[in-house]
Amino acid sequence: MKESVRRKWTTKDVMLDDTAWKGELPPPPDDVLSPYQYFCAFFDEEMVDTLCYQSNLYATQKNVTCANITKEEMRKYLSILVISGKVRVSHFRMFWQCGTRFEPVADLMSRNRFEAKHRCLRMNDNCQAKPRDAEGHNRFFKVRPLVKQLKKNMKAVAPEERQSVDEQIIPFKGRSPLKQYMKSKPHKWGYKVFTRAGVSGIMHDFIIYEGKGTAHDNGFGISGDIVIDLVKNLPENRNQELFFDNWFSSLRLVDELKRKGFLRVGTVRVDRTEKCPLAPDATLKAQGRGSVDFRVDEDSNIGVIKWFDSNSVHLVSSSAGVQPTDLCKRWNSKEKRSIDVPRPFAVKEYNAFMGGVDLADMLIELYRTDYKSKRWYMRIFYWMMDVSIVNGWLLYKRHCAQLSIKRRLSLLAFRMQIAQTLAHLKSSPLKRRSGMAAEAEIVPAKHLIHSPVTPRPTVYVRYDGMNHRPQYGEKKNRCKFGYTFLYCAKCNMHLCLLPSRNCFKAFHVK
Known part of the structure; x- marks a missing residue:
């Protein structure tokens, strides 16, 4: 542990000299990409290749009766898992049973x-895998290649100005020595994950808790070491603002972050304030709700603030002080009405920008992949898929905002388009051609086709140039210009193929 420095406490507020963010977000693409392309920005082809290779290797080693798994089959498997996040059944086999058969899965x-x-x-x-007592043993060896690649892809996304560090939990109730209990979480049992995310919810890095050795020893204790590891890939000296709660905070950690050019606002435990001479709770309570006391270290310009609301809360900040204060609404149980309570600026900043990880967690929970398995690492695999979808959707929303596109896909529509593309993609992903319109990807299908007989394929599948074969059906159906018996075997769309008109070609070529 690093030694504490001697503090010179004053009653001057935090001096804000140069707190402007010195970074910027990169410009958006010329047009938004397809949902599948955003998904592949995180869950890329290398990860699919790893799944195929290692699964086939395992089948060979164990002499399991399982034919060679191709990339196309692996994508279909992933598609079913993505669909299961929305369509919930009591038992997975119900997707194929007569009374509960679900065609998008059963036909796939x-x-x-x-x-x-x-x-x-x-x-x-x-x-x-190395034995448990051997040097270099990794407790998450079974998922390490995918975790490593996903973290690499997440770090490639440009971070926002404000970043938060917080805990997540991957629900799991089976047998595993890595399982943790967190009483404050909706899911009490599971794998603890420490995550860094932007205020929009985009996750940029994470560390799965594994006990001793979770983070490098940086001299700040396990909680502080985790923060140092999570921010080490952020560019220094750009006044990036960091927010985290009292489990991570200490004055020494804030000193170190400020030395690297990071600004910090967050709560802190009383025993980590290094005996800062603040007024006791009784004094602040007598002054009423909204009373505040603070001290600032003269050398480091780091402030410790104690604010009394219904109870006292301590904050440590290097970028926000007490002023300017504002008023916040609080419920008065005695008077049975809302009242205005003075609030320090640091508290306002913390409340506004601390929730990035919680937002990501909420979005993951909406359509969480939940296929029961006794293998402990499968829940981590499902979580990585869900994170890739949520991150892709949030990045898509960022680009839509930059391009001033108002009509956007919901998370559910975004997820289902990914499932559809995974199910029908036959070739390796191709780069989207510059002239390809993206409107079909950002407008729900109900606005494009008033009464569709079959779902229209995504733009990514429609123009992939693979296995689009005309077939002759038993019944004719509507084409753009009339009725025809011919349809595309892959897209399942009826398209004319006449000497005077070739709708089949017009539909598949941009």
Whole structure:
């Protein structure tokens, strides 16, 4: 542990000399990409290749009856998992049973084939795992390749000005020595994850808690070391604002972050204020709700603020002080009405920008992939898929805002378009051609087709140039200019193919 410095406490407010953010967000693309392309920005082809290779390797090692799993089949497997986040059933086999059959899943793959893939699914070679007592043993070895690649892809996204660090939990009630209990979370049992996210909810980095060795020893205790590890990829000396709660905070940590050019606002525990001479609770309570006392270290310009609301709360800040104060609404239980309570500026900043990780957690929970499995690492795999979808949607929203696009896909529509593309994509992902319109990707299908017989394929599948074959159907159906028996076997769209008019070509070529 690093030694505490001797503080010179004064009653002057925090001096804000140069707190302007010196970074900027990169310009958006010329047009928004497809949902699948945003998904692949995080869950990329390298991760799909790893799943295919390691699953086939495991099947060979164990002599499991499972035919070679191709990338197309792996994408279909992933598509079913993505769909299951929205369409919930008591038992997964209900997707294929007669009374509860769900065609988008049942027509995609047989039940036996899906279960065979699920049994073989692996992310690393078990033969390369080191014993528990050996040097270099990794407790998350089974998911390490995917975790490493996902973190790399998340760090590639430009961070916002304000970042928060907080805890998440991956729900899991099975047997695992890595499982944690967190009484304050909606899901009490699971894997604890420390996450850094922007105020928009985009996650940029994470660390899965594994006990001793979770973070490098930086001399700030386990909580402070986690913060140092999570921000080490942020550019220094750009006045990036960081927000985290009292479990992480200490004055020494704020000193170190300020030395690296990071600004910080957050709560702090009383025993980490280094005996800062603040007024006792009884004095502030006698002054009424909204009373405040503060001290600022003369050398470091770091302030410690004590604000009394219904109870006292301590904050430490290097970027915001007491002034300017404002009024916030609070409920008075005695008078049975809302009252105005004075609030320091640091409290206002903390309340406004601390919730990035909680926002991401809420969005993941809306359509969480929940296929029950006794293998402890599968829940982490599902979580990585859900994070990739949510991050992709939030990045899509950022680009829509930069391009002033008002009509945007909801998270559900975004997720289902990813599932549809995964189900029908036959080739390796291609770069979207510059002339390809994106309107079909950002406007819900109900605004494009008034009464569709079958769902229209996504732009990504429509123009991929793979396996689009005309077939002759038993019944004719509507084309753009009339009725025809011909349809595309892949898109399932009826399209004319006449000497005078080739709707089939016009539909598939941009």
